[in-house]
Structures are given as C-alpha cells and as structure tokens.
Amino acid sequence: MTGGGGGRGPRGAPLTAVDLIRTKRDGGALTDAQIDWVIDAYTRGAVAEEQMAALAMAIVFRGMSYAETTRWTAAMIASGERLDLSGIGRPTVDKHSTGGVGDKITLPLTPLVAACGLAVPQLSGRGLGHTGGTLDKLEAIRGFRTRLSNAEFTRQLSSVGAVICAAGDGLAPADRKLYALRDVTGTVESIPLIASSIMSKKIAEGTSALVLDVKFGRGAFMRQYQDASALAATMVELGRSQGVRTVALLTDMNTPLGRAVGNAVEVEESLEVLAGGGPADVVELTLALAREMLDAGGMTGIDPADALRGGQAMDAWRDLVRAQGGDPDAALPIAVEREVIRAERSGVVVSIDAYQVGVAAWRLGAGRTRKEDPVSAAAGVRLLRRPGEAVVAGEALFELLADDEARIPLAKQAIEGAARIDDAPHEILPLVRERIA
Numbered sequence: 001m002t003g004g005g006g007g008r009g010p011r012g013a014p015l016t017a018v019d020l021i022r023t024k025r026d027g028g029a030l031t032d033a034q035i036d037w038v039i040d041a042y043t044r045g046a047v048a049e050e051q052m053a054a055l056a057m058a059i060v061f062r063g064m065s066y067a068e069t070t071r072w073t074a075a076m077i078a079s080g081e082r083l084d085l086s087g088i089g090r091p092t093v094d095k096h097s098t099g100g101v102g103d104k105i106t107l108p109l110t111p112l113v114a115a116c117g118l119a120v121p122q123l124s125g126r127g128l129g130h131t132g133g134t135l136d137k138l139e140a141i142r143g144f145r146t147r148l149s150n151a152e153f154t155r156q157l158s159s160v161g162a163v164i165c166a167a168g169d170g171l172a173p174a175d176r177k178l179y180a181l182r183d184v185t186g187t188v189e190s191i192p193l194i195a196s197s198i199m200s201k202k203i204a205e206g207t208s209a210l211v212l213d214v215k216f217g218r219g220a221f222m223r224q225y226q227d228a229s230a231l232a233a234t235m236v237e238l239g240r241s242q243g244v245r246t247v248a249l250l251t252d253m254n255t256p257l258g259r260a261v262g263n264a265v266e267v268e269e270s271l272e273v274l275a276g277g278g279p280a281d282v283v284e285l286t287l288a289l290a291r292e293m294l295d296a297g298g299m300t301g302i303d304p305a306d307a308l309r310g311g312q313a314m315d316a317w318r319d320l321v322r323a324q325g326g327d328p329d330a331a332l333p334i335a336v337e338r339e340v341i342r343a344e345r346s347g348v349v350v351s352i353d354a355y356q357v358g359v360a361a362w363r364l365g366a367g368r369t370r371k372e373d374p375v376s377a378a379a380g381v382r383l384l385r386r387p388g389e390a391v392v393a394g395e396a397l398f399e400l401l402a403d404d405e406a407r408i409p410l411a412k413q414a415i416e417g418a419a420r421i422d423d424a425p426h427e428i429l430p431l432v433r434e435r436i437a
C-alpha cells in the first residue's frame, strides 16, 4: 500500500491520495467523489496512515467548506452501520458535551429525560488528559457494564428509556481510525474535522434529535468563545443536513462544574442532584439541557424539575444502573490518601481555574494520559469553596483524593493558585451564554 490508488473520479479518472493532498494543500476544494473515496479507502486500509495524516494537516491549515464538511460527515457515517431506533416506541433525543472539568451532567440528565417520557440513547466516551469521561465515572459503580451489544442497547432503550454506554465498533469506523490518527499527529484542532467527527458518531447512533453542550473557556477543549460558537453552528448545520433536529447551548467552562471532579465523587454528586439537591450550577445546566431535549423531542408542558423533586428521575437512574449490571446501592470507592489545600488569605473566592483543577485530578489518577491507561475510581478533587463564597486565611479550599500518596505532590503543584481570592466578590457571568438552533 503506497500510492493510495484504486479509486475513480466521475469521468473514470483515477483518484489518488496524493492528488487529494495536493489539492487541499494548495487551497482547493475536494469533490464529493474524492471525499467518498478517501474515507472509504482509508477505512479499508487502502490509503496509508501517513497520507491521511498529510491530508488532515492540509485540512487543519486550509479548512473545508460547508459542502465539503457535510459530505465528509456523510462519508464517515456511511463507513459503518446507522442504527434504526424507530421501533423504540418513544422519540429519541441524545445530548453531547464537548467535555469539561467536573462535567457529570450526563449522569443525572439521561435518567431525568427518560423519566419525562423520551428515550435517551447516550453513547459516551472516556476521559483523556484534563477532561473526564462519562464511562470512567460510571465504572466507579460496582458491576456497571459500559460495553453493550446493539441488541442490548435497543432492548434497554425500549424498556428503561435510557442507556449510557460506549459506541459499538460498527458505528463510524472511519472516525475511530481517523480520530486516533489525528490525536498523534497534531491535527485535532480543526472545526470541520471536530464537527464531522462528533456528528458522524451521533448521527450513526440513530437518534432523531440532538442537544449539544458546546463548552468554551479554561477547562474546555475550545478556549475561545468564537471558536466554540463556530463549532456549535457547524454541528447544528450538519445535524440538520442529516435530518437530525439539533440545538446547541454554549456554556462556560472557565470554572469546574459543581464541587466534585473525578469519578466516584462525580457519581456521588450526581446522586445528590437526582435526589433533588446538589450544587446550583449542576442543577441549572441539567435542567437547561433537559428542557432543550424535551423541546427537541416534541414534549411540551413538562417541567423536568418536577421529576427531580418527585423522585422519578432517581427511579429511572436505579433502573438504568441495574439494567447495565450495576448495583445502585453499592458503596462507592473511597480514596485512602487525602490532602487539604488551604487559603493563604481571607476574602471572597472570585474564580477557580478549571484547567488547573482538571490537571490536578488527572495527576491524582482520575484521568489518563494514553487511551489504554487505567483510571482510579476514587481519585479526584473536591472544591470546598466556589466562586462567590467567602473564605478565611487557613480554611480549606480544595481536598485532593488519591489511592497513592506519591501522586499528591504533582497534583498540589498543578492546583497552586487555582483559586483567586479578592476583597470583594466579582460579577459571576451566566453559565449558559448562547443558544444556537
């Protein structure tokens, strides 16, 4: 496999990877036939990894038009199976978050929306780097299975109305291969490539509507608001082009969500929300996304806050956990090593840097550096103060949790200065900044 030959253009002209790379390198547009061919040939192994890496780099620098991005997404969907969830018996709506620090929203949101009458097929991922992954959090629950067959997935969606599991190997295999390649070739940072990667998986899973939580700020994948906004707009358009009603909320990820960052500690906090309590920001975002999902699924006149207060969301959570082999009553793992970080001065906490907290949690063992690394269920960071709260010098700001005390010093370094303290409170900006539909 060298030239990546074998394909034919519209008038029978041979297609080669080198021609596509040159076209994109020089700022040209790829044709539909070229895109269909390169995605298919790459998935089959007929285009070499180094050629796809070169093409991805050319796309990073030159971009792709909306027409190219739409076709690229469609080709990635066509590289595998597209689930048909029309027989589930209720409308299906999924949520996708671009990832953040302390972002446990999928855990309370999925059973909440199911309790309100929709079916939620939630295909989730694992954490990498400073952002956590939903599957890692769920695996803190004893017995919980995150790998389900397609038959188990659809059966549970019909019976419980909610599933949270890993995407099966048959969904968008082109993206699985290409994302792994982009990860090691510095080619993740491209709006058309990110948008097509996320949307190909979400559309292939067969949901009829999708709500996106696109994050911006220190702890987000997209630090700049403008980039997050452009990504959201591209994904909304891609969803529409494939007949999936799609709405995006742009949400602030400068501060970690809630008071817990890690795996078991985030499950614990999600249970507080499902029991009708929990931190105000986690509740606010859960309800904002639930309202969008209910709206996208055509359910009007239902207030999801009632299902939190009334216990129906908690019942749906327990059903979901049991259906996936977990024990909803099992004690969650507890860290053996703890270290408290104290305030150096008195005042009001005005900001907490989500990136620093995310890196600290990662160094404590809650996250991974390489995809194959294990994570610690018990490790993480507790935020004992949040922005807007007063603190006296010497009082606790954070608690670091780990299985192994050797992890503490580097985590302490990461979190140093993460909480800024001032004499008076600063304005706290709204969590949900914009809605794109």
Ligand code: URA
Pocket: 179, 188, 193, 194, 195, 197, 198
């Ligand atoms: N998440 C994805 O699934 N794909 C990307 O390209 C980036 C983030």
